[in-house]
Amino acid sequence: MKSEILRPPFKPLGDTKSITVDVRIIASTNQNLEEKIKSGEFREDAFYRLNVLPIKLPALREHARDIPLIANHLLEKHCLLLDKPLKVVSPELMEIFVKKAWEGNVRELENVIRQGILFSSTNEIKPQDVDLDGGRNVSLPLENAPSHLPYKAAKEEILKSFNHSFIGRLLEANRGNVSRAARQCGLERQALQQIMRRYQIRADDYRI
Numbered sequence: 001m002k003s004e005i006l007r008p009p010f011k012p013l014g015d016t017k018s019i020t021v022d023v024r025i026i027a028s029t030n031q032n033l034e035e036k037i038k039s040g041e042f043r044e045d046a047f048y049r050l051n052v053l054p055i056k057l058p059a060l061r062e063h064a065r066d067i068p069l070i071a072n073h074l075l076e077k078h079c080l081l082l083d084k085p086l087k088v089v090s091p092e093l094m095e096i097f098v099k100k101a102w103e104g105n106v107r108e109l110e111n112v113i114r115q116g117i118l119f120s121s122t123n124e125i126k127p128q129d130v131d132l133d134g135g136r137n138v139s140l141p142l143e144n145a146p147s148h149l150p151y152k153a154a155k156e157e158i159l160k161s162f163n164h165s166f167i168g169r170l171l172e173a174n175r176g177n178v179s180r181a182a183r184q185c186g187l188e189r190q191a192l193q194q195i196m197r198r199y200q201i202r203a204d205d206y207r208i
Contacts, residue, residue, distance in 0.1 A: 176207030
């Protein structure tokens with residue numbers, strides 16, 4: 001992350017006088033810009049204009065001792081967003097979390113936490129409730145459908161779980177791009193957006 005305070009004079013559209021404003025530009029990237037400059041993919045003058053105060057954010061695996069704290073925060077956040085009772089991560093799963101490389105950093109951890117909330121049949125999320133290998137083998141727990149609810153309410157609960165899982169994976173694969181996700185699953189963009197609004201699925205949660 002690189003930032004610079006700029007005070008460039010500019011002329012508003014339709015005006016005859018230039019004015020000066022205080023502007024702070026904050027830019028972030030997961031790319032190696034020095035290598036991009038060498039390959040001609042990034043302008044060197046733009047790099048040095050931005051590279052005033054570089055801040056390197058460590059990968060999640062570099063501060064593994066913070067993972068339990070981050071995981072519990074994400075768990076509380078998404079239980080609330082998904083209107084689910086507060087759950088806990090089992091000790092076995094938390095141990096896996098701490099040892100995992102997390103190539104996708106916090107975003108990947110957040111997606112796994114969301115899966116666990118949706119697929120666990122108890123208030124404890126266990127390793128078998130989540131997809132830790134990217135194999136997408138987690139199945140919708142229809143056998144754990146809430147039979148105590150009326151038919152329509154139980155059906156809506158299953159649909160909610162399915163859509164958060166299915167659309168969440170689509171958005172994750174397409175980095176939050178709704179248009180690409182819609183094309184991939186054969187829906188019109190507007191139709192996918194309607195489903196996302198109905199089940200409170202935010203594309204921003206999947207953008208990197």
